[in-house]
Amino acid sequence: xxxxxxxxxxxxxxxxxxxxxxxxxxxDTSLEIDVEKTLPDGGFLIKTLVLAIDPYMRHRMRDRTVxxxxxxxxxxxxxxxxxxxxxxxxxHSSVSAGDHLYGLFPFQEYFVSxxxxxxxxxxNKEHLPWSTYVGVCxxxxxxxxxxWREYARPKKGDVVFVTAGAGTVGATVIQLxxxxxxxxxxxxxxxxxxxxxxSIGANVAFNYKTDSTLDILEKEGPINMHVPSSSGExxxxxxxxAAVDACFIECGMISGYNEExxxxxxxxxxxxxxxxxxxxxxxxxQKWDDEFYKTIPGMVSRGEIxxxxxxxxxxxxxxxxxxxxxxxxNKGRTVILVQDE
Amino acid sequence: xxxxxxxxxxxxxxxxxxxxxxxxxxxDTSLEIDVEKTLPDGGFLIKTLVLAIDPYMRHRMRDRTVxxxxxxxxxxxxxxxxxxxxxxxxxHSSVSAGDHLYGLFPFQEYFVSxxxxxxxxxxNKEHLPWSTYVGVCxxxxxxxxxxWREYARPKKGDVVFVTAGAGTVGATVIQLxxxxxxxxxxxxxxxxxxxxxxSIGANVAFNYKTDSTLDILEKEGPINMHVPSSSGExxxxxxxxAAVDACFIECGMISGYNEExxxxxxxxxxxxxxxxxxxxxxxxxQKWDDEFYKTIPGMVSRGEIxxxxxxxxxxxxxxxxxxxxxxxxNKGRTVILVQDE
Numbered sequence: 001x002x003x004x005x006x007x008x009x010x011x012x013x014x015x016x017x018x019x020x021x022x023x024x025x026x027x028d029t030s031l032e033i034d035v036e037k038t039l040p041d042g043g044f045l046i047k048t049l050v051l052a053i054d055p056y057m058r059h060r061m062r063d064r065t066v067x068x069x070x071x072x073x074x075x076x077x078x079x080x081x082x083x084x085x086x087x088x089x090x091x092h093s094s095v096s097a098g099d100h101l102y103g104l105f106p107f108q109e110y111f112v113s114x115x116x117x118x119x120x121x122x123x124n125k126e127h128l129p130w131s132t133y134v135g136v137c138x139x140x141x142x143x144x145x146x147x148w149r150e151y152a153r154p155k156k157g158d159v160v161f162v163t164a165g166a167g168t169v170g171a172t173v174i175q176l177x178x179x180x181x182x183x184x185x186x187x188x189x190x191x192x193x194x195x196x197x198x199s200i201g202a203n204v205a206f207n208y209k210t211d212s213t214l215d216i217l218e219k220e221g222p223i224n225m226h227v228p229s230s231s232g233e234x235x236x237x238x239x240x241x242a243a244v245d246a247c248f249i250e251c252g253m254i255s256g257y258n259e260e261x262x263x264x265x266x267x268x269x270x271x272x273x274x275x276x277x278x279x280x281x282x283x284x285x286q287k288w289d290d291e292f293y294k295t296i297p298g299m300v301s302r303g304e305i306x307x308x309x310x311x312x313x314x315x316x317x318x319x320x321x322x323x324x325x326x327x328x329x330n331k332g333r334t335v336i337l338v339q340d341e
Numbered sequence: 342x343x344x345x346x347x348x349x350x351x352x353x354x355x356x357x358x359x360x361x362x363x364x365x366x367x368x369d370t371s372l373e374i375d376v377e378k379t380l381p382d383g384g385f386l387i388k389t390l391v392l393a394i395d396p397y398m399r400h401r402m403r404d405r406t407v408x409x410x411x412x413x414x415x416x417x418x419x420x421x422x423x424x425x426x427x428x429x430x431x432x433h434s435s436v437s438a439g440d441h442l443y444g445l446f447p448f449q450e451y452f453v454s455x456x457x458x459x460x461x462x463x464x465n466k467e468h469l470p471w472s473t474y475v476g477v478c479x480x481x482x483x484x485x486x487x488x489w490r491e492y493a494r495p496k497k498g499d500v501v502f503v504t505a506g507a508g509t510v511g512a513t514v515i516q517l518x519x520x521x522x523x524x525x526x527x528x529x530x531x532x533x534x535x536x537x538x539x540s541i542g543a544n545v546a547f548n549y550k551t552d553s554t555l556d557i558l559e560k561e562g563p564i565n566m567h568v569p570s571s572s573g574e575x576x577x578x579x580x581x582x583a584a585v586d587a588c589f590i591e592c593g594m595i596s597g598y599n600e601e602x603x604x605x606x607x608x609x610x611x612x613x614x615x616x617x618x619x620x621x622x623x624x625x626x627q628k629w630d631d632e633f634y635k636t637i638p639g640m641v642s643r644g645e646i647x648x649x650x651x652x653x654x655x656x657x658x659x660x661x662x663x664x665x666x667x668x669x670x671n672k673g674r675t676v677i678l679v680q681d682e
Contacts, residue, residue, distance in 0.1 A: 069613040228612075235608070244625070250612045263604035267576070270620030271591045272410040277618035279611030284585065 006033040009107035009318040011073035014063055018326055021319025024061060025079060033110050035088065043114030044090035048105055049341060051083040052134035053321045053334040069281060078106035079318070082139050084122065084130045086341055092116060100124065102133050107318060109338060120289075126301035130341075135168050135333040136307040137297045139282060144172035145292050146285035147227065147249045151278040154180045158224040159243075161217060162186040163234045165202060166193035168307060168333045169251065173227045174202050175305050185220050187213060187234065189328050196332075200306045208234065217241035225249065232262030239269040250279045308332025347374040350448035350659040352414035355404055359667055362660025365402060366420060374451050376429065384455030385431035389446055390682055392424040393475035394662045394675040410622060419447035420659070423480050425463065425471045427682055433457060441465065443474050448659060450679060461630075467642035471682075476509050476674040477648040478638045480623060485513035486633050487626035488568065488590045492619040495521045499565040500584075502558060503527040504575045506543060507534035509648060509674045510592065514568045515543050516646050526561050528554060528575065530669050537673075541647045549575065558582035566590065573603030580610040591620045649673025 008028045015024045038045055056070070057079065064072040073079055083105030087097050095101075095116045103119035105111075113119070122133055135141065154160075160177045164170040165186030177184050178201040186202040188194055189209055198205045204220050206213075214237040217223060222243035226235075228251040238248065270277060299305045310332045312321050317336065324330050349369045356365045379386055397411070398420065405413040414420055424446030428438050436442075436457050444460035446452075454460070463474055476482065495501075501518045505511040506527030518525050519542040527543040529535055530550055539546045545561050547554075555578040558564060563584035567576075569592040579589065611618060640646045651673045653662050658677065665671050 232608075261606070263606055264608060265602070265604055267573075267605060270618060271622060272620070274621045274625050275618075276620070277611060277616075279613070279617070280615045281612060284615050 002036045003032055003034045004109075005029050006031040006108060006110050007315045008078045008109070009315050011061065011075055011077060011079055013075070015058075015061055019058060019061060019319070019322050021323055025319045025322065027316045027319065031108075035110065038089075038110075038112065040089055040091045040112050041114070042091050043112050044092050044095045044116070045088045045110065045112050046085040046101060046105075047088050047341075048083055048085045048109055048111070048338045049100075050131045050134055051105060051107060051315075051318075051336045051338055052081050052138065053318070053325050053330075053336060054081055054139070055325055057081055057322060058326055078108045080104050080106055082134045083338075084133050095119075095121075100130065102138065107315060109315065124297070126297045128297060128301055131309055131311060131335040131337065132297075132300060132307065134335060135309060136172060136300055136305060137293075140168035140333065141172050141296055142285075142289065142292055143228070143251050143282040144169045144176065145296060146282055146288040147251050147278075147280055148173060148176050149288050149291070150280065150285055151247060151249045151276075152225060152227075153247060154182055155224070156181065157183075159183045159185065159221055160225040160227065161221070161223040161238050161241075162202070162227055163208075163231070163238075164188070164228065165197040165205070166308060166332065169228055171197065171200055171307060172305060175200055177225075179304075182225075183220075185216065185223065187216075192331065196308055213237040214240060222246075227251075232264050236262075236264045236266055239264065239266050239273075239275065242269060242273050242275050244273050246273060246275045248275060248277045250277060251282065310334045311337050313337045343377045344373055344375045345450075346370050347372040347449060347451050348656045349419045349450070350656050352402065352416055352418060352420055354416070356399075356402055360399060360402060360660070360663050362664055366660045366663065368657045368660065372449075376451065379430075379451075379453070381430055381432045381453050382455070383432050384453050385433050385436045385457070386429045386451065386453050387426040387442060387446075388429050388682075389424055389426045389450055389452070389679045390441075391472045391475055392446060392448060392656075392659075392677045392679055393422050393479065393481075394659070394666050394671075394677060395422055395480070396666055398422055398663060399667055419449045421445050421447055423475045424679075425474050436460075436462075441471065443479065448656060450656065465638070467638050469638060469642055472650055472652055472676040472678065473638075473641060473648065475676060476650060477513060477641055477646060478634075481509035481674065482513050482637055483626075483630065483633055484569070484592050484623040485510045485517065486637060487623055487629040488592050488619075488621055489514060489517050490629050490632070491621065491626055492588060492590045492617075493566060493568075494588060495523055496565070497522065498524075500524045500526065500562055501566040501568065502562070502564040502579050502582075503543070503568055504549075504572070504579075505529070505569065506538040506546070507649060507673065510569055512538065512541055512648060513646060516541055518566075519543075520645075523566075524561075526557065526564065528557075533672065537649055554578040555581060563587075568592075573605050577603075577605045577607055580605065580607050580614075580616065583610060583614050583616050585614050587614060587616045589616060589618045591618060592623065651675045652678050654678045 012026045060073045087099045100122045101119040166188045185204040186197045187208040221241040226238040227249040353367045401414045428440045441463045442460040507529045526545040528549040562582040567579040568590040
């Protein structure tokens with residue numbers, strides 16, 4: 001198969017509310033590539049294996065004139081997010097054919113890169129599925145791990161409130177907190193997810209769509225930690241029931257990307273209770289990366305950290321997968337299996 | 342003068358919006374006291390000299406059923422706030438006649454206490470006016486000092502944004518930041534206050550009622566620190582222009598006590614910029630008290646820390662003084678000089 005289609009998913013139009021498959025993003029098959037003959041021109045040719053679908057991608061679907069912490073996607077160019085690929089051919093001294101690379105990938109089946117700097121070579125001696133390296137062993141797992149290591153000050157008897165508990169960040173935090181013997185209250189958006197977070201150890205698991213977060217926290221709290229913030233409503237309830245000196249570890253808010261967000265009305269609790277609100281973006285805590293790769297994949301392979309994945313095969317499902325993640329219809333971490341190795 | 346009026350200011354009624362002098366609080370002269378014969382009954386008789394009027398007192402003017410970090414005032418009983426008094430007579434082993442005590446005082450000219458625990462004996466070897474001990478050398482000065490010592494991480498070149506810069510907390514923070522060589526942007530609510538904060542060293546001083554906080558911060562920032570939060574609008578502008586890893590030291594919000602507060606709309610900046618929002622109530626940082634009393638009164642007496650005071654003579658002015666502070670009509674720290682020693 002010397003010449004094959006080199007499928008891509010392009011950013012096409014800034015959405016007003018939820019992203020629309022086929023309009024916001026377009027699956028494109030207009031490119032072809034000669035996999036055997038394409039010259040990396042001093043760089044290396046990567047075959048994309050898996051790509052992650054993340055909530056924050058919606059934030060990059062904006063007009064390029066609006067500045068933010070992550071650049072906007074460029075219209076007519078492929079989307080970009082964390083992925084794993086295998087190097088087919090390399091002319092670069094520090095990358096070898098057969099290497100598996102992790103980093104920010106274009107949504108494209110094959111591409112050439114000249115700079116190995118942004119990529120990490122994965123050794124994967126545990127032989128985990130590559131999809132885990134964009135999930136519990138990738139950015140969301142790092143978000144949970146790095147935030148916990150940097151900011152959490154767990155003390156015996158502490159109560160932790162975890163929102164979005166079935167997501168990879170939330171589920172990993174639940175399990176890290178349980179390993180330290182803390183009481184974990186966790187919220188999710190469906191009964192099925194309630195079962196999942198109970199199975200991984202949450203002491204109090206509830207569906208915030210049918211139960212009042214505030215009522216549950218008032219009964220089961222006060223809370224000493226909150227990780228991660230997912231919406232204004234849950235943050236407000238968490239502030240309302242926070243113990244003195246509580247620590248809130250905030251690494252993202254999905255609510256508000258697509259609709260008018262809920263504005264928190266009790267920020268005065270921050271000074272009244274002496275709360276520390278610690279915001280972070282995981283890319284700024286890379287000092288914890290080495291510890292992460294040394295410990296987390298092993299814990300995952302031994303079953304000490306469980307995860308939930310929702311694998312879609314083929315780039316043509318990207319548009320719908322992005323929408324499902326925004327709406328919250330995903331069950332577990334959404335990963336696109338682009339192609340087999 | 343064996344028998345004199347023992348005037349008080351009583352809490353009378355929970356206000357709906359701004360407190361009304363004569364209705365929310367009542368100046369009462371129905372009590373008398375025989376200053377020479379009243380027996381402290383194992384305690385000590387205090388003559389109240391000065392009392393502070395603080396914004397947060399409005400928060401205590403609520404229904405007693407509403408729980409919070411400070412108890413509500415009791416109807417028919419005197420208001421309470423920080424004061425300084427002199428001991429006239431003592432039957433308690435650890436308090437002597439002539440001692441000057443600082444602590445929470447009832448709004449009453451004379452009173453007996455049996456517990457010296459909540460009071461601090463002031464030595465005042467600098468011979469400062471007693472009013473300073475409920476201001477720059479009292480709770481608001483401690484708020485500035487303790488918050489700065491506990492949370493600030495000043496680095497060369499940092500830019501600090503101080504709101505309510507003419508208040509004792511804000512003005513003290515401006516001067517502490519300037520001593521460390523930082524650039525200080527400070528906002529106040531009148532032209533007169535702009536002059537004051539310029540005189541104590543603010544590099545950029547502006548009136549938030551006539552200039553846009555956001556415009557000024559965008560021009561003069563990004564900001565690395567924000568102290569203390571006074572309103573939703575200023576907090577929002579500060580978040581919007583915060584540098585990566587900025588530190589916000591939050592010790593109170595006056596806006597919202599009397600009217601519907603402004604709800605901050607960009608809390609997502611906390612995680613996007615990795616902002617640390619450190620809330621505290623000064624009473625929980627008492628570990629810094631000894632350092633404070635060892636250093637700040639001396640700096641005040643040497644003129645290294647300037648302050649602005651607005652002294653009213655007589656308890657009958659308390660109701661109006663409380664309203665003026667809530668409306669922001671006060672010029673500098675409002676202190677009631679209850680009586681001369």
